[in-house]
Amino acid sequence: MTEAIVMDGVHKRYGEKRALDGLDLVVGGGTVHGVLGPNGAGKTTAVRIMSTLLRHDAGRVAVAGLDVRERAGEVRRRIGLLGQHAAVDEQLGGRQNLEMFGRLYHLGARRAGSRADELLERFGLADTGRKAVRQYSGGMRRRLDLAASLITDPDVLFLDEPTTGLDPRGRAEVWEAVRSLVGGGTTVLLTTQYLDEADQLADRISLIDGGRAVAEGTPDELKARVGGDRIDVVLRDASRLVEAAALLGGADLTLDHDRRLIGAPAPDRMAALTRTVRALEEAGIEAEDITVRRPTLDEAFLSLTGQPAGEQRTEKAEVAA
Missing domain, CATH: 3.30.70.100 (Alpha-Beta Plaits)
Structure with a gap:
């Protein structure tokens, strides 16, 4: 199996605080890999480093086969990121949001429009594409957020607590969308506070604590x-x-x-x-x-x-x- 993400002995400090302390992580291509840990364990720091938003102090990080420090620009073109908070504009319609993201990624007006239509259809939002996002349910907004993170058809998608605050129906909608993505070959790295979510979605899980990986395996292996x-x-x-x-x-x-x-x-x-x-x-x-x-x-x-x-x-x- 091709390695989509590799973190080897990664360290990151904020002043005296050690956020990552030699973190090792390997994610196989075309899988969902869950990263779990207590609050403050280093999950979001790791995601920010892998997605080129933060520079690590030591160690090696490669995403889609590219070193994130030496080839950050190329990495950004190969990844998508869905953070903990909505990135869409509530005043715009769903289609307008996706077109805006497409233009920001330099897709051009025609390609941005066609990509917006593709994603609205893919995530079951085609009938609501012209409706203002403020009128969307929580699950619909999160699906639109997910669609926006896929505007460039990334090889690797980072989902940082993607269903926080959603009701059970909204969570189920996001889960279905994630399964569909992986079925199409996308690699997903998932951080979540909901362990049932990791149990449902993840092929493998890494438990991190104190900035280190303390266990790794399939959900069944960890339970055993x-x-x-x-x-x-x-x-x-x-x-x-x-x-x-x-x-x-x-x-x-x-x-x-x-x-x-x-x-x-x-x-x-x-x-x-x-x-x-x-x-x-x-x-x-x-x-x-x-x-x-x-x-x-x-x-x-x-x-x-x-x-x-x-x-x-x-x-x-x-x-x-």
């Missing part, structure tokens, strides 16, 4: 590093959460008070389910739901970075043996 199956128990009465956790026993228990949930390893699956049901019944503790499941990407993230993703409150259970 957490361990085996787990059992989740949701109680009817949150006040009995710690008591129920003590009954389950063992190491690596987690409690989520807001959701009245206990999580525990279940290496023997059905036997663990039977033991749990019997123990709760004997103690007179009512369960609302009991599920045996595979580890999630959230759990892999927590295990490998030491920090939970998003704002979910999950804590290690401290119960008597």
Whole structure:
């Protein structure tokens, strides 16, 4: 597989702060590669370096086979970038926005117009191309943003938290558009705070923390590093959460008070389910739901970075043996 992006030992400092500390990253061509990490891990800094918006202090960075420091102009002609905030003009229509971006990229009036029509059709916006963007839904605006980032038909597309603030329908629309791009051969590097998004879209994922890559693999490979199956128990009465956790026993228990949930390893699956049901019944503790499941990407993230993703409150259970 051709390497579309290579970062080799990349360093970047802001004064005394070390944003990247020897980051290594390899992205195969025609794939979606997710980059995940806690806030401040260096994700956006890495994207800005790869997209030539920021110069790194040390190390090597190549995008589409081109060194980003020595051949920045050529790199810019081969990439697209969708940042965290909308770049389109809300007062203009969708088609006018795309034509404007085309002219900024020196496509010429005729080519800019035809490219705008192609992209509006591709992203399901042809019927709304003359409507002012302020009248678009969140998902439509983000699809138009995505279309604008593709005005030059780039080889590599950087998506920096592309669905932040969108409702589930808007996120699904962007996901569909990204899958379509990769099906056409575009390489996508995706940073996101939504781990289900990376799980759905990414062929491979790099977890970075403290400016370094701490793990890399497919979503399933990263989940496997957490361990085996787990059992989740949701109680009817949150006040009995710690008591129920003590009954389950063992190491690596987690409690989520807001959701009245206990999580525990279940290496023997059905036997663990039977033991749990019997123990709760004997103690007179009512369960609302009991599920045996595979580890999630959230759990892999927590295990490998030491920090939970998003704002979910999950804590290690401290119960008597």
